Amino acid sequence: MLKLNKIHHIAIICSDYIKARHFYTEVLGFNIVLETYREARDSYKLDLEVGGQYQIELFSFPNPPARPSRPEASGLRHLAFEVDNIEEAVFHLNEYSVETEPIRVDETTGKRFTFFQDPDGLPLELYER
Incomplete structure (x- = not known):
């Protein structure tokens, strides 16, 4: 049987990196572990610590497609x-x-x-x- 220990990280793609960075760090108060600009992808990757245990990876990409969340779309x-x-x-x-x-x-x-x-x-x- 497959043994999964815990959730390692959750990845979120945002449409406005500055706004999302502010929300997750200033409003929700998550600690920044590492912030990386990946020039080849014109993308930021922001690693966030949540309660000292879990990690959220916040990504930015140029023009990401919108993902419907309401009404109850399939997926997360x-x-x-x-x-x-x-x-x-x-x-x-x-x-x-x-x-x-x-x-x-x-x-x-x-x-x-x-x-x-x-x-x-x-x-x-x-x-x-």
């Missing part, structure tokens, strides 16, 4: 981040003018969650621990 549905206090996290996002959906309760776990979007409309979730 959303990316969820665990938080200790959902009200504090929502307040923080709202302070940066990031709109959030109303906080809901997961019928299965009883945990609270909400959704918001990154600058490209990628659905992101806050899930309370």
Whole structure:
């Protein structure tokens, strides 16, 4: 049987690198591990640390095609981040003018969650621990 240890990284392609870099580092507060400009591809690759464990790779490419996310398109549905206090996290996002959906309760776990979007409309979730 295949033994997978954990998720190593998540790759996201953005349409506006400066805007996405600001969102993921300043608004969400992820730490920059490494930022690389790849001249041959006219592309940036920004490695981000999330909670000291996981890594997000933020890529920019010239004119990437749009990817539909609503209504429920096939493929990756959303990316969820665990938080200790959902009200504090929502307040923080709202302070940066990031709109959030109303906080809901997961019928299965009883945990609270909400959704918001990154600058490209990628659905992101806050899930309370």
